[in-house]
Amino acid sequence: MNATKSLLSQARQPMIRFLGKRTTPSKIDHTPHAHPASPTNTLPESFASYRQKAQQHGPLNQTLSYSTGGRIGGQSGSSLGPVAAGKGEVFDRSELPARFQRLSWTQAEIEAVESGGASLFA
Amino acid sequence: MYRALLPRAAPRAPLRPAGSQTAFRASNIYFQDRLRRTYATETEEKDLVIIGGGVAGYVAAIKAGQAGLKVACIEKRGSLGGTCLNVGCIPSKSLLNNSHLYHQILHDTKNRGIEVGDVTLNLGNMMKAKETSVSGLTKGIEFLFKKNNVEYIKGTGAFRDEHTIDVNLIEGGETSLKAKNIIIATGSEATPFPGLTIDEKKVITSTGAIALQEVPKKMIVIGGGIIGLEMGSVWSRLGAEVTVVEYLGQIGGPGMDAEIAKQTQKMLTKQGMKFKLNTKVMGGDDSAESIKISTEAAKGGKEETLDADVVLVAIGRRPYTAGLGLDNIGIETDDKGRLVIDQEYRTKIPHIRVIGDVTFGPMLAHKAEEEGVAAIEYITKGYGHVNYGAIPSVMYTHPEVAWVGQNEQELKAAGVKYKAGSFPFSANSRAKTNLDSEGMVKFLADAETDRILGVHIVGPNAGEMIAEATLALEYGASSEDVARTSHAHPTLSEAFKEAAMATYDKAIHY
Numbered sequence: 001m002n003a004t005k006s007l008l009s010q011a012r013q014p015m016i017r018f019l020g021k022r023t024t025p026s027k028i029d030h031t032p033h034a035h036p037a038s039p040t041n042t043l044p045e046s047f048a049s050y051r052q053k054a055q056q057h058g059p060l061n062q063t064l065s066y067s068t069g070g071r072i073g074g075q076s077g078s079s080l081g082p083v084a085a086g087k088g089e090v091f092d093r094s095e096l097p098a099r100f101q102r103l104s105w106t107q108a109e110i111e112a113v114e115s116g117g118a119s120l121f122a
Numbered sequence: 123m124y125r126a127l128l129p130r131a132a133p134r135a136p137l138r139p140a141g142s143q144t145a146f147r148a149s150n151i152y153f154q155d156r157l158r159r160t161y162a163t164e165t166e167e168k169d170l171v172i173i174g175g176g177v178a179g180y181v182a183a184i185k186a187g188q189a190g191l192k193v194a195c196i197e198k199r200g201s202l203g204g205t206c207l208n209v210g211c212i213p214s215k216s217l218l219n220n221s222h223l224y225h226q227i228l229h230d231t232k233n234r235g236i237e238v239g240d241v242t243l244n245l246g247n248m249m250k251a252k253e254t255s256v257s258g259l260t261k262g263i264e265f266l267f268k269k270n271n272v273e274y275i276k277g278t279g280a281f282r283d284e285h286t287i288d289v290n291l292i293e294g295g296e297t298s299l300k301a302k303n304i305i306i307a308t309g310s311e312a313t314p315f316p317g318l319t320i321d322e323k324k325v326i327t328s329t330g331a332i333a334l335q336e337v338p339k340k341m342i343v344i345g346g347g348i349i350g351l352e353m354g355s356v357w358s359r360l361g362a363e364v365t366v367v368e369y370l371g372q373i374g375g376p377g378m379d380a381e382i383a384k385q386t387q388k389m390l391t392k393q394g395m396k397f398k399l400n401t402k403v404m405g406g407d408d409s410a411e412s413i414k415i416s417t418e419a420a421k422g423g424k425e426e427t428l429d430a431d432v433v434l435v436a437i438g439r440r441p442y443t444a445g446l447g448l449d450n451i452g453i454e455t456d457d458k459g460r461l462v463i464d465q466e467y468r469t470k471i472p473h474i475r476v477i478g479d480v481t482f483g484p485m486l487a488h489k490a491e492e493e494g495v496a497a498i499e500y501i502t503k504g505y506g507h508v509n510y511g512a513i514p515s516v517m518y519t520h521p522e523v524a525w526v527g528q529n530e531q532e533l534k535a536a537g538v539k540y541k542a543g544s545f546p547f548s549a550n551s552r553a554k555t556n557l558d559s560e561g562m563v564k565f566l567a568d569a570e571t572d573r574i575l576g577v578h579i580v581g582p583n584a585g586e587m588i589a590e591a592t593l594a595l596e597y598g599a600s601s602e603d604v605a606r607t608s609h610a611h612p613t614l615s616e617a618f619k620e621a622a623m624a625t626y627d628k629a630i631h632y
Contacts, residue, residue: 032470035467051470099300
């Protein structure tokens with residue numbers, strides 16, 4: 001047994017180690033960084049300015065934990081942060097993503113209104 | 123809002139696309155419809171829409187389907203698989219394999235004790251074999267789409283706004299899709315050569331090179347990278363006199379190790395290919411039957427005019443974003459036309475991601491595939507994995523050339539202290555018995571830690587063997603780790619083990 005022990009102590013330590021089953025890290029930084037294969041290793045200014053402006057499940061410039069709960073929907077909506085504007089802050093409808101904005105009239109709709117709906121059957 | 127008040131005899135399509143209700147609706151529905159209109163969600167919103175059904179796009183679509191997302195994939199080619207399956211990796215491999223067999227039967231049977239009679243080429247049937255492989259594989263993806271609940275839309279997609287994609291359907295008509303997430307995977311196209319008009323008959327790209335109707339007498343390949351050498355090999359084996367013109371001082375592109383590139387060039391020269399390195403193509407004249415290409419030494423000086431029946435332009439590929447409507451969403455490209463993304467494949471608009479050839483990184487199908495999986499994992503789990511330091515490259519000439527990690531010139535330039543070990547296939551028992559023993563395996567490992575930094579192979583089956591090197595690199599193995607792993611005898615992979623032995627100590631059989 002001692003011989004085995006001494007042999008073991010001399011054994012080479014492989015660089016490959018079993019790291020266990022892969023898991024999603026509990027904390028992930030989702031703020032945009034340059035892609036690892038990016039030749040310039042920088043992000044254009046537009047990334048930061050878009051996030052500054054954009055609202056998606058609350059302001060994008062906040063670090064949110066919506067996807068760190070393991071999956072989308074893994075956390076309650078209230079924990080996603082306020083969607084409402086802060087005190088003294090006002091969101092204009094035109095600043096919201098297009099799906100929240102008013103649709104513009106199509107020519108066909110205008111014609112439908114003007115003709116009392118008759119154009120739909122023309 | 124008025125349309126909800128009106129009885130409808132006709133569908134609502136003239137007003138808004140993709141409306142589903144056509145019958146008269148009671149007034150209480152009116153309010154729901156108003157709400158719906160306010161939020162502009164008339165079309166059924168998908169969890170994910172992918173533009174492009176190439177390797178990046180279709181893999182992402184299948185992975186998304188498996189993750190339970192409501193996903194649609196838009197492809198304009200009419201068949202899935204993109205450049206790789208339709209006009210790239212797959213058809214070229216069919217031609218490479220069959221042209222190699224033909225060449226071997228012509229030149230390499232007597233010393234194996236096989237006498238063959240007249241051998242003739244039936245190019246039509248060789249092309250048919252290629253098409254059978256391609257159609258089988260593309261249909262296979264359609265089956266996988268059905269199996270994984272991926273909606274396949276044949277058409278050309280363009281952004282209307284950040285969440286809406288208008289699709290011009292191949293079979294006529296239009297539709298539009300709304301999506302919470304969008305992935306752009308529109309791939310790449312061959313970069314044209316200024317002054318030469320690509321007609322895919324006389325002046326060809328890789329697309330034309332896999333579909334020539336007859337073997338040209340003389341062929342010039344502009345660009346000595348992987349595509350140029352593979353397609354040049356095919357037509358050289360089938361009887362064409364092939365001359366490769368390369369601007370750089372080595373073949374295989376900048377990623378290939380210089381020592382390996384030199385050896386490979388020697389082998390290809392022995393097979394009949396001609397090389398003009400350090401040579402710049404100044405222009406071409408394709409007005410006559412024979413095409414004239416004027417060249418000059420890269421550093422200036424010696425001029426020469428070459429003529430050929432067919433010129434293959436293989437100077438690289440560029441991202442393909444034409445007609446995508448990027449202006450409508452304000453997404454920018456970099457100086458090479460690549461879409462700019464962050465570490466999670468997001469554009470500046472976070473729900474629009476980009477993967478594959480159309481963005482950063484090497485234009486390789488397996489890299490695109492990895493990104494397809496990772497992008498979906500970022501959407502569903504918030505975390506994905508692609509190791510850009512361990513993406514193998516393979517050139518499917520004979521012998522094959524494969525590498526992963528850094529090459530010697532890169533390590534020197536970075537000032538990394540390394541040790542190198544190599545093993546020739548001429549000392550490998552299996553290569554000897556196969557009478558196919560040209561080439562070598564070369565390891566580069568950190569001088570201090572012995573961690574593998576790069577592996578470069580030229581030799582039989584290099585493309586398969588590189589998988590072991592990639593795994594070793596991914597796990598951060600040392601050359602001793604590989605050397606102490608048992609490899610079956612007699613196999614070509616023993617050369618791999620022996621090269622690892624030569625790196626940390628000494629090879630046994632050399």
